[in-house]
Amino acid sequence: MEELRIGVVGAGEIGQAHIRRITDKIQSARVVAVADINEDNAKKAAAIAGARIEKDAESLVNSPDVDAVMVCSWGGSHAEHTLLAIKAGKPVFCEKPIATTVEDALKVVNAEIAHGKKLVQVGFMRRYDLGYRQLKGIVESKKLGEPLIIHSAHRNVSSGPGTNTAMVVSDTAIHEIDVLSWMVDEEFATAQVILPRKTRHTTDILNDPQMIILTTKSGIVMDIEVFVNCRYGYDIQCEICFEDGIARMDEPSFPTIRFEAERSVELNTHWKDRFVDAFDVEIQSWVDNTLNGIVDGPTAWDGYVAGVTADALVKAQTTGAIEKIVFEKKPIFYK
Numbered sequence: 001m002e003e004l005r006i007g008v009v010g011a012g013e014i015g016q017a018h019i020r021r022i023t024d025k026i027q028s029a030r031v032v033a034v035a036d037i038n039e040d041n042a043k044k045a046a047a048i049a050g051a052r053i054e055k056d057a058e059s060l061v062n063s064p065d066v067d068a069v070m071v072c073s074w075g076g077s078h079a080e081h082t083l084l085a086i087k088a089g090k091p092v093f094c095e096k097p098i099a100t101t102v103e104d105a106l107k108v109v110n111a112e113i114a115h116g117k118k119l120v121q122v123g124f125m126r127r128y129d130l131g132y133r134q135l136k137g138i139v140e141s142k143k144l145g146e147p148l149i150i151h152s153a154h155r156n157v158s159s160g161p162g163t164n165t166a167m168v169v170s171d172t173a174i175h176e177i178d179v180l181s182w183m184v185d186e187e188f189a190t191a192q193v194i195l196p197r198k199t200r201h202t203t204d205i206l207n208d209p210q211m212i213i214l215t216t217k218s219g220i221v222m223d224i225e226v227f228v229n230c231r232y233g234y235d236i237q238c239e240i241c242f243e244d245g246i247a248r249m250d251e252p253s254f255p256t257i258r259f260e261a262e263r264s265v266e267l268n269t270h271w272k273d274r275f276v277d278a279f280d281v282e283i284q285s286w287v288d289n290t291l292n293g294i295v296d297g298p299t300a301w302d303g304y305v306a307g308v309t310a311d312a313l314v315k316a317q318t319t320g321a322i323e324k325i326v327f328e329k330k331p332i333f334y335k
């Protein structure tokens with residue numbers, strides 16, 4: 001197979017962004033079909049790639065000319081659509097989260113194991129970001145000794161309508177949950193959430209900002225400030241404190257401007273711009289691996305692990321206690 005023919009389920013904001021990316025930048029791949037319950041989105045998305053519109057996810061997944069599936073629908077339907085692809089024996093890239101309940105995440109894991117061969121990659125694109133990859137390299141080199149503490153921040157300009165306190169963990173901080181544990185190659189053991197004074201820019205249903213504290217099995221402490229109405233920009237920070245030094249992720253590069261008695265540097269305002277390179281590398285790598293019959297990115301198991309961790313944090317938001325995080329035994333299939 002020289003070209004991967006992709007069917008995309010869910011053609012909203014990120015679905016359209018991925019379709020544009022595949023059409024304009026990605027080598028050896030083409031979007032041939034799109035399915036979305038929202039007709040307008042389906043039409044817009046199909047027009048980007050000159051693809052056809054399929055009537056629903058099931059007919060898209062089972063189309064003979066669809067070699068691989070990309071799931072970019074609403075999070076609550078990710079497991080259902082991913083399970084359809086597994087049933088059809090087709091490789092599937094599922095945007096995060098793999099599922100919105102741990103039970104559904106396990107259904108995907110068990111279906112993949114029953115199929116007998118890996119098919120699923122989850123869209124944790126930060127693992128493809130140069131800054132995080134460099135930090136992981138420093139951890140693995142042991143040059144600065146062992147990691148002890150990780151400070152991180154995830155700040156958005158403003159939150160979307162309906163965003164609530166739990167979603168800030170399961171939709172937003174889920175990226176840090178995955179990438180921080182991937183960097184140190186350890187699962188989390190405990191979860192705690194401190195809810196500071198609320199910003200005046202938030203709503204009744206959203207505690208903003210939040211301070212998340214996770215510990216790993218070996219005792220590394222990670223704090224994640226999640227502030228989704230910070231107003232000033234889209235700002236992702238990460239600093240690791242090691243036994244013998246500190247490593248801080250580089251800021252995205254913009255020119256320093258000297259103008260009218262001020263020195264300034266632009267900031268990103270949207271995740272699409274901050275992680276554009278990571279998305280490109282992620283999707284190109286998924287295409288290349290799929291064409292070679294390999295699945296080599298974040299797995300369905302990683303999606304399950306992030307989901308269990310997020311659930312413990314959501315519980316901690318209401319109990320105010322330090323909650324234990326308990327995982328099923330990792331299947332040999334994912335080792």
Ligand code: NAP
Nearest residue numbers: 010011012013014015036037038041072073074075077095
């Ligand atoms: P969105 O703009 O709302 O798009 C989702 C699309 O899926 C909408 O057109 C929606 O239709 C459609 N849809 C919902 N249920 C469906 C179903 N059962 N079958 C087919 N289509 C269905 O959302 P988005 O921002 O693109 O996000 C989509 C997913 O990607 C979310 O899970 C989100 O967490 C994830 N995401 C990941 C990243 C990342 O950084 N990796 C960034 C953004 C989003 P309606 O409009 O009618 O609801």
